[in-house]
Amino acid sequence: MDFIDLKSQYKHSKSAIDARIHAVLDHGQYIMGPEVAELESKLADYTGAKHAIGVADGTTALMIALMALGIGAGDEVITTPFTFIATGEMIALVGATPVFVDVDPTSYNLDPALIEAAITPKTKAIMPVSLYGMCADFDRINAIAEKHGLAVIEDGAQSFGASYHGKRSGALSTIATTSFFPSKPLGCYGDGGACFTNDDALAKKMREIRIHGQDRRYHHPIIGLNGRLDTIQAAVLLAKLETFDDEVTARHRIGARYSELLKDKVRTPVLPAGYTSVYAQYTVEVDDREAVQAKLKAAGVPTAVHYPIPLHLQPAFSSLGLGEGAFPHAEAAGKRVMSLPMHPFLDNATQDKIVAALLEAIA
Known part of the structure; x- marks a missing residue:
């Protein structure tokens, strides 16, 4: 049994996918090829954000x-x-200091009620994480940020495809980011x-930052880095976007079915x-996690x-x-959370087996 079944998806x-990859192999523009711009346009349309920048x-x-x-x-x-x-690593790597605030124990996302107490004259931004595939509470977070003149960066590495009051992850804050790691x-x-x-x-x-701070060839007004998205990866994402809505629907159905089968x-x-x-992970809490695993x-x-x-x-x-x-809710979650197999191709029979094994393990 696969934790995430990428083979069935392929x-x-x-x-x-094959056609998209072969198109890149045929034209040979492996860095910043036309698929990157095409993907950016489609990602912007999907999220509702004005701009998408592949990295x-x-x-x-x-x-x-x-x-x-x-x-x-x-x-x-x-x-x-x-x-x-x-x-936290990227905050530290640019030379800033991460200021941690505890999570809401129900959502595991940043608790908006605790943010204002952590703001100081040195605070420049709030970076909530849309964990496990569900957006943080952006209405409350954005209101706090606006009051104090702060930027909001959504770490949406797990939430592409999720929605919050009719808007999609990626279009909820000053800047949003996401990951296209295979899982x-x-x-x-x-x-x-x-x-x-x-x-x-x-x-x-x-x-400009993603191409070494360059605004035109060999002209660098700012310091940047090599942060480009490879053309072949953009090609794969373009192919997968064609069926992404169906996969999101399947994720909703499978997640809801898990919750119904495991209720109480x-x-x-x-x-x-x-x-x-989008249930990037379907996560439950259990006692004696190591034994259950x-x-x-x-x-x-x-x-x-x-x-x-x-x-x-x-x-x-x-x-x-x-x-x-220091942060009791985060620490308690770290001791108790456990993620179950979750992907759009998880059939009912396999899901039933997972649920039965879990119920037996906690009995």
Whole structure:
């Protein structure tokens, strides 16, 4: 059993994917070929953002967003400790300081009620993560940001295709980023990512940053980096976009079915009114997680943990001086969350097997 079944997805879209890849092989424009611009146009149309900028990966997307906003040494960025290392890592890498705020224990996303207390004169941005495929509470976060004159960067690495009160992830903040890592809801066959914005000046700056700060050949008004999206990866994404709406619908159905089958047995994801999730991970909470995972493994059911150690407890951030107990909700989640197999090709029989094995493991 696959945790994420990319092989079935490829078989389903093989002809379109193969044709797109061969078109690149035929024209030979492997860097910044025409597929990149075509993809950017389609990503912008899909999200509703004015601009989409294809970049090398989701981590680079975060760095480009921070650089475009001029965030650096002496600045602070408020974010969540319950996320992949890249979120805090890029804040630190541009020279700024990540300021962690605890998560809402139901959504696992940044708790808006705790943000204002963390704002200082050094704060330049708020970076919420739309974790597990569900958007953070952007109405409340954006209102706080507007009140204090701050930018908002959505780390939407897991939420491309999700919606929040009728708007899609990627079009909810000053800048949004996403990842096209193969296991993401929309994934390529290597690394890939994108930045989104409605701001023309920020879009221009991000396009320049991704090609070494260049506005025309060999002319570099700003410092940038090599952050381009490969043409072949753009080609794969264009092919996958053709069936993405169907896959999102399948994710909704499979996620809802999991929640119904597991209702009152384990803690399942909660979708507030006005939200949809793409279930980048279908995550439950269990007692004695290691024992439950071992039983599931013995039954042939793979699981994963996203994320066992919150960022404030990572050795890389020890200089912040935040120990155990600093963010109790993030720490509790890190000890209890467990993700089950989830992908658009998960059939009812396989899902029933997963649920039965889980119920037996927690009995």
